[in-house]
Amino acid sequence: MSMTSAQKSGFGATLWDWLTTVDHKKIGILYLAGGGFFFLLGGLEAVIIRIQLISPENNFISAGLYNEMITMHGTTMIFLAAMPILLGLMNFIMPLQIGARDVAFPFLNSLGFWLFLFGGLLLNLSWFTGAPDAGWTNYAPLSIQSPGHGIDFYVMGLQLSGAGTLMGGINFIVTIVLMRAPGMTYMRMPLFTWTTFVASILILFAFPALTVGLFLMMFDRMFGSAFFDAALGGNAVIWQHLFWIFGHPEVYILILPVFGVFSEVFPTFAKKRLFGYTAMVFATFLIAFLGFMVWAHHMFTVGLGPVANSIFAVATMAIAVPTGIKIFNWLFTLWGGSIKINSAMLWSLAFIPSFTIGGMTGVMLASAVADYQYHDTYFVIGHFHYVIVGGTVFGILAGLHYWWPKMFGRYLNEVLGQISFWTFFIGFHLTFFIQHFLGLMGMPRRYWVFLENQGLDTGNLISSIGAFFMSFGVIVFLINIIYTTIKGKKAPGDAWGSGRTLEWTISSPPVHYNFKQLPLVRGLDPLWIEKMEGNEKMTPAEPVDEIHMPNGSILPFIMTIGFTIASYGFIYQTGNKYWLIAVFAGMAIALICMLIRSLKDDHGHHISKEELERVGD
Amino acid sequence: MSHDHSIDPKNMPKDPSKATTEGKYKFMGLWIFLGGETVLFACLFGTYLALKDSAAGGPTTQELYGMGLVFLMTILLLTSSLTSVYAIYHMKNNDFKKMQLWMGITALLGIGFLACEIYEFAHYIHEFGFTFRSSAFGSAFYTLVGFHGGHVVFGLSWIIALMVRNSKRGLNLYNAPKYNTFALYWHFIDVVWVFIFTVVYLMGMVS
Numbered sequence: 001m002s003m004t005s006a007q008k009s010g011f012g013a014t015l016w017d018w019l020t021t022v023d024h025k026k027i028g029i030l031y032l033a034g035g036g037f038f039f040l041l042g043g044l045e046a047v048i049i050r051i052q053l054i055s056p057e058n059n060f061i062s063a064g065l066y067n068e069m070i071t072m073h074g075t076t077m078i079f080l081a082a083m084p085i086l087l088g089l090m091n092f093i094m095p096l097q098i099g100a101r102d103v104a105f106p107f108l109n110s111l112g113f114w115l116f117l118f119g120g121l122l123l124n125l126s127w128f129t130g131a132p133d134a135g136w137t138n139y140a141p142l143s144i145q146s147p148g149h150g151i152d153f154y155v156m157g158l159q160l161s162g163a164g165t166l167m168g169g170i171n172f173i174v175t176i177v178l179m180r181a182p183g184m185t186y187m188r189m190p191l192f193t194w195t196t197f198v199a200s201i202l203i204l205f206a207f208p209a210l211t212v213g214l215f216l217m218m219f220d221r222m223f224g225s226a227f228f229d230a231a232l233g234g235n236a237v238i239w240q241h242l243f244w245i246f247g248h249p250e251v252y253i254l255i256l257p258v259f260g261v262f263s264e265v266f267p268t269f270a271k272k273r274l275f276g277y278t279a280m281v282f283a284t285f286l287i288a289f290l291g292f293m294v295w296a297h298h299m300f301t302v303g304l305g306p307v308a309n310s311i312f313a314v315a316t317m318a319i320a321v322p323t324g325i326k327i328f329n330w331l332f333t334l335w336g337g338s339i340k341i342n343s344a345m346l347w348s349l350a351f352i353p354s355f356t357i358g359g360m361t362g363v364m365l366a367s368a369v370a371d372y373q374y375h376d377t378y379f380v381i382g383h384f385h386y387v388i389v390g391g392t393v394f395g396i397l398a399g400l401h402y403w404w405p406k407m408f409g410r411y412l413n414e415v416l417g418q419i420s421f422w423t424f425f426i427g428f429h430l431t432f433f434i435q436h437f438l439g440l441m442g443m444p445r446r447y448w449v450f451l452e453n454q455g456l457d458t459g460n461l462i463s464s465i466g467a468f469f470m471s472f473g474v475i476v477f478l479i480n481i482i483y484t485t486i487k488g489k490k491a492p493g494d495a496w497g498s499g500r501t502l503e504w505t506i507s508s509p510p511v512h513y514n515f516k517q518l519p520l521v522r523g524l525d526p527l528w529i530e531k532m533e534g535n536e537k538m539t540p541a542e543p544v545d546e547i548h549m550p551n552g553s554i555l556p557f558i559m560t561i562g563f564t565i566a567s568y569g570f571i572y573q574t575g576n577k578y579w580l581i582a583v584f585a586g587m588a589i590a591l592i593c594m595l596i597r598s599l600k601d602d603h604g605h606h607i608s609k610e611e612l613e614r615v616g617d
Numbered sequence: 618m619s620h621d622h623s624i625d626p627k628n629m630p631k632d633p634s635k636a637t638t639e640g641k642y643k644f645m646g647l648w649i650f651l652g653g654e655t656v657l658f659a660c661l662f663g664t665y666l667a668l669k670d671s672a673a674g675g676p677t678t679q680e681l682y683g684m685g686l687v688f689l690m691t692i693l694l695l696t697s698s699l700t701s702v703y704a705i706y707h708m709k710n711n712d713f714k715k716m717q718l719w720m721g722i723t724a725l726l727g728i729g730f731l732a733c734e735i736y737e738f739a740h741y742i743h744e745f746g747f748t749f750r751s752s753a754f755g756s757a758f759y760t761l762v763g764f765h766g767g768h769v770v771f772g773l774s775w776i777i778a779l780m781v782r783n784s785k786r787g788l789n790l791y792n793a794p795k796y797n798t799f800a801l802y803w804h805f806i807d808v809v810w811v812f813i814f815t816v817v818y819l820m821g822m823v824s
């Protein structure tokens with residue numbers, strides 16, 4: 001059954017396969033491709049920003065377009081690039097690491113991806129009629145008063161993609177709790193699985209706050225409610241609270257998964273077990289927990305009062321402790337190891353000093369009194385790019401180099417990999433290090449131009465040159481992907497020869513049911529244990545028997561189209577009530593899909609024993 | 618045989634809704650989802666509490682709220698939670714007819730609740746001119762209570778669809794988890810209402 005669909009070739013069949021897939025590995029690849037596309041888009045926007053700021057009083061783009069550019073850059077990078085790429089890695093790798101054949105809710109997984117993609121596309125459609133321009137933080141009342149439909153696109157686009165992310169989070173939690181292979185106890189789970197788990201918990205508890213904020217914003221802008229309208233008793237600070245109750249956990253959603261990546265890469269290439277595994281798990285939870293207690297450090301200058309500011313300042317500084325524990329554990333993992341340097345390792349090694357600088361400026365910002373000086377200057381821009389680029393982006397690139405052979409069966413090219421690493425790494429520090437000083441000299445963020453002869457010219461020029469270096473690095477990475485796809489060296493199952501975890505026990509790329517027989521896990525780093533005992537393979541935990549797999553479905557895709565049409569209708573019904581037809585039509589499509597899903601039985605299919613034996617391992 | 622989801626009456630699993638792995642996943646998935654829903658309602662409650670005194674010259678909480686109707690609504694919804702427990706009890710005894718009957722009663726009570734809520738909203742709008750747009754308090758009130766009402770509507774559609782779909786074919790291991798997850802969701806809606814009853818209405822009447 002399942003094989004016939006794979007054997008049909010031709011563009012139509014392939015397209016249909018990707019549109020209907022519920023395979024976590026294919027969905028992972030879709031996430032990577034979608035996130036990668038938006039990463040390029042966001043990168044282009046960044047370059048345009050840096051060209052505008054290359055010299056004082058530049059006229060490259062207009063003030064209005066500049067506002068749209070910074071808003072779309074931030075929103076795109078956080079919601080549509082960084083997070084989806086991480087979700088892609090999690091989707092592909094985590095089930096392999098726990099020895100599962102799929103995720104708990106394959107249908108929901110596919111729906112989550114399509115919602116993310118169409119949310120992102122919807123948001124970017126705004127470029128044709130006027131993009132959102134109130135910053136990625138979209139503060140009221142600025143966002144309430146912004147004319148046109150830009151902000152409406154922001155609201156609906158993020159609502160869609162946020163719903164998709166929430167589904168992903170729930171799915172991963174249930175998968176990790178209920179689908180671990182025999183013997184895979186919690187404290188034997190690889191660190192990347194742990195951080196996926198904890199990031200999913202953060203998604204679960206953080207995203208609903210954004211959902212509510214976006215609803216209130218939508219009601220105020222489209223239906224005349226008064227949440228943020230001071231004239232009718234509204235309060236604009238509510239938006240800030242809701243946004244940051246979501247927003248601060250969000251930055252940990254971005255960083256924790258790559259902490260997991262580094263915790264896989266270092267042991268593999270140092271040929272040593274991770275130092276302080278238990279402390280790492282504990283620190284992850286501590287960071288996540290504290291992450292919910294600190295949101296108001298983004299609001300020190302709002303006027304919440306000295307007591308609130310002090311509490312939030314102390315809580316914020318406390319996060320540096322578990323983060324420091326992690327940094328030291330990675331260093332101790334490397335200590336005395338037989339270290340092999342390659343692209344994955346370079347990105348990981350570069351992460352340690354870069355991210356530490358970001359952590360240090362974070363602690364500086366956490367001092368509420370000092371933050372009155374730093375707030376809304378380029379110092380903050382410097383801080384968060386050190387943690388997000390030096391942390392999340394480096395981690396994504398480390399993870400991509402590390403797992404590329406597992407995902408696609410071919411190694412990324414080392415030479416190209418190192419060229420793109422060095423140019424990007426140098427470019428990154430050129431761009432952002434100087435921004436700390438620009439900020440301290442008083443250059444505010446989000447301004448269209450800066451004036452001549454204020455000591456800001458050289459710094460901005462250097463920063464812009466750095467951005468070109470980074471772009472060069474990204475382009476070389478793209479070339480690497482193309483080159484690898486065509487000519488890359490083929491990879492065996494244990495691609496690096498020193499793999500420790502379950503994903504390296506199966507072929508590269510894995511068959512669609514992942515494990516012919518579920519493995520028996522006998523401790524932390526199960527593959528390493530078998531290797532140490534001279535075994536070539538994992539001990540199976542079950543005899544070869546037929547395997548139950550879920551069926552593909554086109555419903556998630558159609559459902560998403562329905563929601564997208566409805567969102568479009570919502571945006572435009574403020575001007576012309578005929579657009580309500582789109583709202584109802586879109587909702588009807590989505591609801592009918594839900595009804596079909598609920599009422600039509602779907603028992604999945606089975607891969608027979610004979611077929612499994614024919615395929616071999 | 619292993620693909621067959623029907624229940625053998627002589628060999629009843631203790632809890633048909635959790636006899637399959639899919640059933641277990643669904644049940645846990647809904648629990649987790651409710652964790653997120655809790656944050657959603659917490660944010661709406663927070664917003665309401667911040668804005669409840671911003672009546673902008675319109676009616677205040679004391680002028681607006683009355684005990685009678687809201688009390689009736691509370692009784693209706695609490696009872697519907699109880700009847701859904703009966704339904705699940707009968708499910709575990711593999712008594713499909715009784716399960717459908719009690720789920721039906723649950724749905725009827727839910728519809729009763731919804732009717733009261735619609736009446737309440739209409740009453741506020743026509744008698745007091747208290748609308749979604751008249752003040753920040755109005756916006757917050759209708760959003761919080763309306764979100765809850767929306768959840769009731771969704772739950773009702775869900776259970777009615779389930780009952781109609783399965784009316785002819787009886788209980789099996791494939792649809793038992795669906796009834797069970799619905800029941801869990803319904804309890805959650807009930808708990809949220811208890812908070813609305815206390816925080817919005819009771820506190821609104823005294824303060």
Ligand code: HEM
Pocket residue numbers: 137251252254255297298316317319320323358359360361362363365366367371374375376380383384387388391392
């Ligand atoms: C030791 C850890 C950290 C501390 C103490 C810290 C502290 C802070 C503080 C106090 C601010 C507010 C500055 C202001 O607006 O005046 C801030 C902003 C920010 N931080 Fe961090 N941070 C830390 C780690 C991180 C990490 C790991 C990330 C992301 C991966 C991150 C991302 C951001 C972002 C995006 C902003 C700016 C948001 C905006 O206004 O647009 N931070 N940080």
Ligand SMILES: [Cu+2]
Pocket residue numbers: 247248251294295297298
């Ligand atoms: Cu923060």
